[in-house]
Amino acid sequence: MPTVSLFIPCLVDLVLPRVGECTATLLSHLGCKPIYHSEQTCCGLMAFNGGHRDEARRLARRFIRVFEHDPLIVSPSGSCVHMVKQRYAELFADEPAWRARALALAPRVYELSQFVVDFLGVQDVGAADEVTVAYHESCSTLNALGVSAQPKALIRAVRGATLKEWQGADVCCGFGGTFANSFAPISSALVRQKVAFFLESGADLLVMCDPGCLLNIGGYLHRHHPDKQAMHLAQFLADRLPDGPARDAWS
Amino acid sequence: MELTTARFKETAQVELDNARTQKFLRLLPIRLSARRDAAYRSFADPEAAHAYGHAIRGEAIERLPELLKTFEANAEANGALVFWAADSDAANAYIVDLARRKGARYVTKGKSMITEELGLNDALAAAGITAWETDLGEFIAQLLEKPPFHIVGPAINIPVEQIRDIFMARGVLDTPTIDPVTLGRAARRFLRDKFRDLRMGVTGVNIAVADTGTVINVENEGNIRFNKSSPRTLVCVMSLEKVVPTMADALHMLRVLCRSATGQAAGAYITFDSGPRREGESDGPEELHIIVLDNGRSAMAADPHTREVLRCIRCGACLNACPVYGKVGGYPYGWAYSGPMGQVLTPALRGLADTGDLIRACTLCHRCKVICPAGIDHPATLLYYRHKDVQADPQMGGRGRSAMERLAYWGHAFVGSHPRLWRLFARIVRRVANRHAHDGTISRITRRTEGWFSSRDLPLLPQDTFHDRWRQGAAARKPRKEVSS
Numbered sequence: 001m002p003t004v005s006l007f008i009p010c011l012v013d014l015v016l017p018r019v020g021e022c023t024a025t026l027l028s029h030l031g032c033k034p035i036y037h038s039e040q041t042c043c044g045l046m047a048f049n050g051g052h053r054d055e056a057r058r059l060a061r062r063f064i065r066v067f068e069h070d071p072l073i074v075s076p077s078g079s080c081v082h083m084v085k086q087r088y089a090e091l092f093a094d095e096p097a098w099r100a101r102a103l104a105l106a107p108r109v110y111e112l113s114q115f116v117v118d119f120l121g122v123q124d125v126g127a128a129d130e131v132t133v134a135y136h137e138s139c140s141t142l143n144a145l146g147v148s149a150q151p152k153a154l155i156r157a158v159r160g161a162t163l164k165e166w167q168g169a170d171v172c173c174g175f176g177g178t179f180a181n182s183f184a185p186i187s188s189a190l191v192r193q194k195v196a197f198f199l200e201s202g203a204d205l206l207v208m209c210d211p212g213c214l215l216n217i218g219g220y221l222h223r224h225h226p227d228k229q230a231m232h233l234a235q236f237l238a239d240r241l242p243d244g245p246a247r248d249a250w251s
Numbered sequence: 252m253e254l255t256t257a258r259f260k261e262t263a264q265v266e267l268d269n270a271r272t273q274k275f276l277r278l279l280p281i282r283l284s285a286r287r288d289a290a291y292r293s294f295a296d297p298e299a300a301h302a303y304g305h306a307i308r309g310e311a312i313e314r315l316p317e318l319l320k321t322f323e324a325n326a327e328a329n330g331a332l333v334f335w336a337a338d339s340d341a342a343n344a345y346i347v348d349l350a351r352r353k354g355a356r357y358v359t360k361g362k363s364m365i366t367e368e369l370g371l372n373d374a375l376a377a378a379g380i381t382a383w384e385t386d387l388g389e390f391i392a393q394l395l396e397k398p399p400f401h402i403v404g405p406a407i408n409i410p411v412e413q414i415r416d417i418f419m420a421r422g423v424l425d426t427p428t429i430d431p432v433t434l435g436r437a438a439r440r441f442l443r444d445k446f447r448d449l450r451m452g453v454t455g456v457n458i459a460v461a462d463t464g465t466v467i468n469v470e471n472e473g474n475i476r477f478n479k480s481s482p483r484t485l486v487c488v489m490s491l492e493k494v495v496p497t498m499a500d501a502l503h504m505l506r507v508l509c510r511s512a513t514g515q516a517a518g519a520y521i522t523f524d525s526g527p528r529r530e531g532e533s534d535g536p537e538e539l540h541i542i543v544l545d546n547g548r549s550a551m552a553a554d555p556h557t558r559e560v561l562r563c564i565r566c567g568a569c570l571n572a573c574p575v576y577g578k579v580g581g582y583p584y585g586w587a588y589s590g591p592m593g594q595v596l597t598p599a600l601r602g603l604a605d606t607g608d609l610i611r612a613c614t615l616c617h618r619c620k621v622i623c624p625a626g627i628d629h630p631a632t633l634l635y636y637r638h639k640d641v642q643a644d645p646q647m648g649g650r651g652r653s654a655m656e657r658l659a660y661w662g663h664a665f666v667g668s669h670p671r672l673w674r675l676f677a678r679i680v681r682r683v684a685n686r687h688a689h690d691g692t693i694s695r696i697t698r699r700t701e702g703w704f705s706s707r708d709l710p711l712l713p714q715d716t717f718h719d720r721w722r723q724g725a726a727a728r729k730p731r732k733e734v735s736s
Binding site: 008012013014015017018020021024036038039040041042044046047048049050051052053054055056058059062090139140143144171172174175176177178179180181182183184185186187188189190191192193215216218219220222223224 | 260263264267574575578579608611612613614615616617618620621631634636637638639640641652656657660661663664666667668670673677680681692694699700701702703705706707708709710712713715716717718719720721722724
């Protein structure tokens, strides 16, 4: 029963806590013991992407101090995992001691689906539902982490679920963090296009591994297509476990 | 060429509102990307071929000074004249002076982004010398006085009716038609005339080979071959990073260049020039001038981050892969280079101060990095530029960010360094945001966030964060249900 340290992105903490709960539920269900360091705050992704590296370093040092003794760290966010795994080394290019600590930490950090499939070796989590699903290939997850087969394997293994092959699956949804706000017309055109592809796919549900994309696509669907739903993979799986969504995540 | 990058957002809006641009962009980049992917699959080992290209370009930029010296020595041994141009003015002055000395009233040109960078056509015009673009797309763009929409297909977005009208107005076409073959034939007839008794031709360079002193051009129309073989004097302009060590390297780069640019295994015409016409040869120029342009690239090569950008081989694959380019096309980038390659090149050459929002017009999707045959990490480079901009780096012309933004990020890091403050801050954010909620939905907050809310809602922020739920759950061992929608 591996102990797994939950790395909860700030977006999940504040806006989508259910995604964090479902991550814990799923990991417990698969025989892991999720733990949560309550002193965690932010990995520094937003500051780094904004070019504010001093601030990003401050947050990254804190992240390293909080997590570096954990053997396994799992997060329901491809972009945050990418930050910690691949950007920290560059962030600390001029600080060898911190760089070494960042590099030592990196291999123990997993995106959720990556952890379940690659580390635990599980594809069938025991979930079941008659549903047609389209999987959105979040850019950080697909292009930066190279994670794509894992979430799709998890969805395919849900009894009764059909995973759609669809055009536009790997097209960017236009989130890009502050880009969504500061380049709103372009970002909006991209999310509109993404949703048009999704509607064309005929799937009931759009599932993804990144809370940023979820906020973007979910927010667009809520405004324009309230009958359609986007959902995080963690929630998709946890809600369809035999014990149902009410399973205690913390036992 | 005038730099209009500072107006990125305005030009982008014009293109977003242009139904024709949108219709076109829905088709072409996707089609070109698909062709590129199919062409790559024709490699026995696509990944190895891709990596090999990265290795060649990586070696080229690491050995740049030495390779350029070797190239110069070998090109001169072949009889070419090599001129090192420090900047656009030096290159333009050399070409204008040469044209005057050769008594050229006009010069013909092959499509080259580097002469767009130089603004060569304007410099020639100012000296009373006409420059005729002979690539069909570039010819159309020139007649319409439009900047290139795409580095590989500069006029690829222009409707055929507009081409008919400008051809009629300029005497290229006798009878109006929108038949593409007739239009192409008319342009060919018009331009072919320019190649007769040609004094001087100007082309760019795709690859320069250090070992042999050879300049290589790739094309599909044959106009570059005419440009290189017809005139008495040929000028080939290359940016200094175009050099590769050996002919074997060049041949591999041709394989990835043609596949990445147009999805072809090889362009229709690939021209290798090692010096001017020699005794006993039937054609070729009497003089071959090779201009090696710096224009800020030495400074780029001095910084290991910006040096990486010099890997670029101008294939345009990143444009076709880019979601932002795919919505706004090439005009907003405001200079010779567009898409991700323009975003990493233009700020380095023209400075951050004059290139506005270019470095932030990116979702960091990483598709450009994945597809790049030269091994450029565009997102990492853009993040580096953003950092330099925040620092107000004088070398890169960083402007620094507003006091408001700096304070916000400083506050973010400060609060994020104190978990209890972080929790308190989360409660404040929730209270402020939820004050704007109606029926469980937030549809606007402040003017500063109106971009987000222009097309998207936010859910009501739940009454407890994950942190709260974990603590409550740990205490009560009891599941909780979502409060909000």
